Amino acid sequence: AQKITQTQPGMFVQEKEAVTLDCTYDTSDPSYGLFWYKQPSSGEMIFLIYQGSYDQQNATEGRYSLNFQKARKSANLVISASQLGDSAMYFCAMRVAGAGSYQLTFGKGTKLSVIP
């Protein structure tokens, strides 16, 4: 079975500083995809960044980057130059190629609060 672990229930960061949100995963399938989503208080899930298990380079999308360490099975999200609008829940998720269903498994999330 696939599992995603986010060990930080809550994080605080000063505005304009960088912050790292931790995510570890567990799967025996060599082919998988890792996602990060942001959930503001409005409730909608917003896609941030994707990393494939065979990708050689770490993914980047604007201020978001994914620190992918395959051997350690970690996929930490780095947000640079934090903004007040970054305050939200952040979820790490994984999709595995096996089993034919490509279900997306989510972690429990990290609540990020940006301090002015």
Next chain:
Amino acid sequence: DGGITQSPKYLFRKEGQNVTLSCEQNLNHDAMYWYRQDPGQGLRLIYYSQIVNDFQKGDIAEGYSVSREKKESFPLTVTSAQKNPTAFYLCASSLRQGRGEKLFFGSGTQLSVL
């Protein structure tokens, strides 16, 4: 604009009542999904559909039912058999099934029991 529309935003259910949550997408996506979110928890998959007239159970399908008669629509019915229905429900879609296919989400429906 293309997207996923969920309605209603808030829904109340009485004991023994079935309620239906609406989900419509105009993204021309093949796959659609229903997730349940409880406070302090991640999302858990209820049902998903890869094509019209076909759907599969997710991890927590008991007490729920779905239909997929049209590509654009994937309604979720919360039946009276679901004893703890209070939660936030999110509908999502993806162009197709695949390791790298990202999901697009609606804005959710908050269901509460009266």
